[in-house]
Amino acid sequence: MDDIKIMFIDDEEIIVDVVQQYFSEHNYNIKVYTDGEEALEELKSNFYDIVVADYKLPKISGIDLLEEAKNRKAYAYGILFTAYFNDREVVDTALGKQLVSKVVEKPFKLDELKAAIDEAILEVKRMKQEK
């Protein structure tokens, strides 16, 4: 699975810590960020196959981050996670602009997130084969 690069962004340190731990243990190539701007800087210089971002981030929103990264073709597959159904319009925007292909509701469980990421990996691999 090492060949698929994953980026995960959330402003809560503990969530990020746990996600990093869990996915590294399961041999995923994952890099985590709590700062959206730092994440964007990284995306400007390195391509990621999958980007998982929280909508609510300080400084830069998850949507803006994904939009900017998408313009630079910095990732292939986006996953947005968002709190409850309050952010319906955000979700519609993200899906409408094809910034993300999948939405995970917060609070999420690690196994749910893993299932979403596994699905994304399959899709990314399929896209790579088509090329």
Place this chain on the structure above:
Amino acid sequence: VMDGYEFFEEVSKNEGYKDIPFLFLTAKTTQDEKIKGLASGAIDYIYKPFSIDEFLYKVSSIINNQNIKQALYEKDKFATLGMLVGGIAHEIRNPLSNITAPLDYIRTTLLEMDYFKENKLLKKYFGYINTGIMRIDSLIDNLRFLYYKGEIDKEELSLKKIIHSITEVYRGTLKKPIVLSYKVASEHYITGNKEILVQILSNLISNAIDAIEKDGEISVTAEKVKEFTDIRVRDTGCGISKNDLPYLFNAFFTRKEAGKGTGLGLYIVKELALKMGWEIDVLSEEGKGTEFVIKVRE
């Protein structure tokens, strides 16, 4: 024999009476006597002989002052309580997510191990913990709105969109055979705060689900009635007894079994509706069902 000053002094010793405004009625007019009375806490004098008009006027102005004082006190009390509760809610949220994320790691990791994989008890206990955390979380969510201090944004809300997504979410959580449906014209808009409307409807729908013991129906509708938009949440559940109806919206009133209801849901619904300037009404018949109506004036 006791004179007026002694009587006043005795009465003022009682905690319950000490805030009662005291008027001295007197024929004594020396400056010293007057100061003595005022110094001991009386608020005014009426000199004999007096006219009944003067007396009534003074008393009514005192009552007026007293009411204002009471209202300010209540307002202040509520504001202080609100700040406290809001602060606590905020302070609980952070440590709560410090618990949930690592706990989820522990749960997932354990349940992936061969040794624990088939351990039903472990699954059950993690379930208990999860339910508890979810309840704290939703309570905090409610309090957060209730005591929200800042300006509340209002916008045009599409009732169809909002009601569609809420019912969809609840339909996914149903554990009983309940038909949850909605009927809203697509061009139906009201002005209000989205999160507050979502909170109100979520509370009403989740109550409706609880009110249905085995199977039944819940419908959410919106329609224009004169200058109002009526949003109705109706269930075919157990209904509310006549005796309970007057207390339904009171804080900490609940008929749910211990550990299930906080007694805050409907209180919060009412407070949030008031905050938006909406009216809320309830119709219920025991054994037949309940209907809540939120009346939004256009």
